Amino acid sequence: MSARSSHSRVFLASGLVLGLATIAVSIEWRPLNTHTGYAPEQPVAYSHRLHAGELEIDCLYCHFGARTSPRAGIPPTSVCMNCHATVSSDFGSLLAERALAADEDREPRRIVSAEIRKVYAAMGLDDELQPTDSGPHPIPWVQVHDLPDFVAFDHSVHVSRGLACASCHGPVQSMERVWQESDLSMGWCVNCHRERAADPRITLTREHGKLQPGEHVTTDCVACHY
Ligand code: HEC
Ligand code: HEC
Ligand code: HEC
Ligand code: HEC
Ligand code: HEC
Known part of the structure; x- marks a missing residue:
C-alpha cells in the first residue's frame, strides 16, 4: 500500500501531468494499450461458454x-466442488458408463475425467x-x-450502478477460454465516462451525490490516479 502511494505521488508530481491534463480535456484519448484478445492457456480447461452460457450459472455465483x-475475484476451488463432488466428468461419459453398466448388469463405475481430476487434486483429494x-x-489460474x-x-462502483459485465468484458458466456475484450487504456475508461454525458436521459447516482441528467x-x- 505504501509502495503504491509513494509511486503515485511521484507519478502526480511528474511534469508530464500538466501537459497530459491539457490534452486529456481537449481531445479524445486514443486507445494505446495492446492486450486486447489476450487469452492465456489455463491450468484446467474451465469453459465460461459451458458454465455461464449453456448451464446459465450467474457470473456473481463465482x-x-x-x-x-x-476486485471481482477468482472463486476458490471449493465453489467448483459444490457441483463437481458429484459431476466427476462430462455428462456424455457419465451417461455412457451408466448405459454400459446396465447392459453388463453391474453397478456403474465412478468415472473421473482428466480435467476434473485436477480439480480434486487441488482440493487434496483423490478420485x-x-x-x-x-x-x-490453489489452482494456479493465469491472470x-x-x-x-x-x-x-x-468493480463495486461500476457493477452496483447497473453496468453489465459484458459492457467491459464482452460476451464471456460464449467464450470457451476467456479473452481480454477491452484494451483497458485510459482512453477506454475516459471515453465511457464522457459518453455518459452525451445522453441526457442517463441519470446516475453515486455515494456522495447524484449526477444530474x-x-x-x-x-x-x-479519481483514477491517487
Ligand atoms: C462456475 C464459476 C464461474 C462462473 C459462473 C463465471 N466465471 Fe468467470 N472465471 C471463473 C474462473 C475459475 C476464472 C479463472 C480461469 C479463467 O480465466 O478462465 C474466471 C475468469 C474470468 C475472467 C478473467 C479474469 C482475469 O484473470 O482477468 C473474467 C473477465 C470473467 N471470469 C468474467 C465472468 C463473467 C462476465 C461471467 C458471467 C457471464 C463469469 N465470469 C462467470 C469462474 C467463473
Ligand atoms: C466498467 C468496466 C467493468 C465492468 C462493468 C466489469 N469489469 Fe471486471 N474488470 C474490469 C477491469 C478494468 C479489470 C482489470 C482490473 C485490474 O487489473 O486491476 C477487470 C478485472 C476482472 C476480473 C479479474 C480481476 C479481479 O477483479 O478479480 C474478473 C474476474 C472480472 N473483472 C469479472 C467481472 C464480472 C463478473 C463483472 C460483472 C459482475 C465485471 N467484471 C464487470 C472492468 C470491468
Ligand atoms: C453449478 C454447478 C457447477 C459449478 C459450480 C462448476 N461446474 Fe464445472 N461443470 C458442471 C457440469 C454440469 C458439467 C458437465 C456438463 C456437460 O458435460 O454437459 C461441468 C463440466 C466441467 C468441466 C469439463 C469436464 C470434462 O471432463 O469434460 C470442467 C473442466 C469443469 N466443469 C471445471 C469446473 C471448475 C474449475 C469449476 C470451478 C471454478 C466448475 N467447473 C464449477 C457444473 C458446474
Ligand atoms: C477514468 C479513469 C482515468 C482518468 C479520469 C484519468 N486516467 Fe490516466 N490512466 C488511466 C488508465 C486506465 C491508464 C493506464 C493505461 C494503460 O495502461 O495503457 C492511465 C494512464 C495514465 C498515464 C500513463 C501513460 C502511459 O503511457 O503509461 C498518465 C501519465 C496519465 N494516465 C495521466 C492522467 C491525467 C493527467 C489525467 C487527468 C487529466 C488522467 N490520467 C485521468 C485511467 C484514467
Ligand atoms: C462502460 C462504461 C465505463 C467504463 C469503460 C469505465 N467506467 Fe468508470 N464509471 C462508469 C460509471 C457509469 C460510473 C458511475 C458514476 C457514478 O454513479 O458516480 C463510473 C465510476 C467510476 C469511478 C468513481 C467515480 C466517482 O465519482 O466516485 C472511478 C474511480 C472509475 N469509474 C474508474 C474507472 C477506470 C479506472 C476505468 C478503466 C479502467 C473505468 N472507470 C471504466 C462507467 C465506466
Missing part, C-alpha cells in the same frame, strides 16, 4: 466480489474424494486482465 468490492498426501493447493498499479479500478461521470485525474 465472482461474488464484483458487487461489493474493488474417490479421499485425502491425499500432497494436500490442498488475464492487469491494469498498472497506478490506476485505481473498483447530462452531467458526465468524473474525468478528474485523481
Whole structure:
C-alpha cells in the first residue's frame, strides 16, 4: 500500500501531468494499450461458454466480489466442488458408463475425467474424494486482465450502478477460454465516462451525490490516479 502511494505521488508530481491534463480535456484519448484478445492457456480447461452460457450459472455465483468490492475475484476451488463432488466428468461419459453398466448388469463405475481430476487434486483429494498426501493447493489460474498499479479500478462502483459485465468484458458466456475484450487504456475508461454525458436521459447516482441528467461521470485525474 505504501509502495503504491509513494509511486503515485511521484507519478502526480511528474511534469508530464500538466501537459497530459491539457490534452486529456481537449481531445479524445486514443486507445494505446495492446492486450486486447489476450487469452492465456489455463491450468484446467474451465469453459465460461459451458458454465455461464449453456448451464446459465450467474457470473456473481463465482465472482461474488464484483458487487461489493474493488476486485471481482477468482472463486476458490471449493465453489467448483459444490457441483463437481458429484459431476466427476462430462455428462456424455457419465451417461455412457451408466448405459454400459446396465447392459453388463453391474453397478456403474465412478468415472473421473482428466480435467476434473485436477480439480480434486487441488482440493487434496483423490478420485474417490479421499485425502491425499500432497494436500490442498490453489489452482494456479493465469491472470488475464492487469491494469498498472497506478490506476485505481473498483468493480463495486461500476457493477452496483447497473453496468453489465459484458459492457467491459464482452460476451464471456460464449467464450470457451476467456479473452481480454477491452484494451483497458485510459482512453477506454475516459471515453465511457464522457459518453455518459452525451445522453441526457442517463441519470446516475453515486455515494456522495447524484449526477444530474447530462452531467458526465468524473474525468478528474485523481479519481483514477491517487
Ligand atoms: C462456475 C464459476 C464461474 C462462473 C459462473 C463465471 N466465471 Fe468467470 N472465471 C471463473 C474462473 C475459475 C476464472 C479463472 C480461469 C479463467 O480465466 O478462465 C474466471 C475468469 C474470468 C475472467 C478473467 C479474469 C482475469 O484473470 O482477468 C473474467 C473477465 C470473467 N471470469 C468474467 C465472468 C463473467 C462476465 C461471467 C458471467 C457471464 C463469469 N465470469 C462467470 C469462474 C467463473
Ligand atoms: C466498467 C468496466 C467493468 C465492468 C462493468 C466489469 N469489469 Fe471486471 N474488470 C474490469 C477491469 C478494468 C479489470 C482489470 C482490473 C485490474 O487489473 O486491476 C477487470 C478485472 C476482472 C476480473 C479479474 C480481476 C479481479 O477483479 O478479480 C474478473 C474476474 C472480472 N473483472 C469479472 C467481472 C464480472 C463478473 C463483472 C460483472 C459482475 C465485471 N467484471 C464487470 C472492468 C470491468
Ligand atoms: C453449478 C454447478 C457447477 C459449478 C459450480 C462448476 N461446474 Fe464445472 N461443470 C458442471 C457440469 C454440469 C458439467 C458437465 C456438463 C456437460 O458435460 O454437459 C461441468 C463440466 C466441467 C468441466 C469439463 C469436464 C470434462 O471432463 O469434460 C470442467 C473442466 C469443469 N466443469 C471445471 C469446473 C471448475 C474449475 C469449476 C470451478 C471454478 C466448475 N467447473 C464449477 C457444473 C458446474
Ligand atoms: C462502460 C462504461 C465505463 C467504463 C469503460 C469505465 N467506467 Fe468508470 N464509471 C462508469 C460509471 C457509469 C460510473 C458511475 C458514476 C457514478 O454513479 O458516480 C463510473 C465510476 C467510476 C469511478 C468513481 C467515480 C466517482 O465519482 O466516485 C472511478 C474511480 C472509475 N469509474 C474508474 C474507472 C477506470 C479506472 C476505468 C478503466 C479502467 C473505468 N472507470 C471504466 C462507467 C465506466
Ligand atoms: C477514468 C479513469 C482515468 C482518468 C479520469 C484519468 N486516467 Fe490516466 N490512466 C488511466 C488508465 C486506465 C491508464 C493506464 C493505461 C494503460 O495502461 O495503457 C492511465 C494512464 C495514465 C498515464 C500513463 C501513460 C502511459 O503511457 O503509461 C498518465 C501519465 C496519465 N494516465 C495521466 C492522467 C491525467 C493527467 C489525467 C487527468 C487529466 C488522467 N490520467 C485521468 C485511467 C484514467
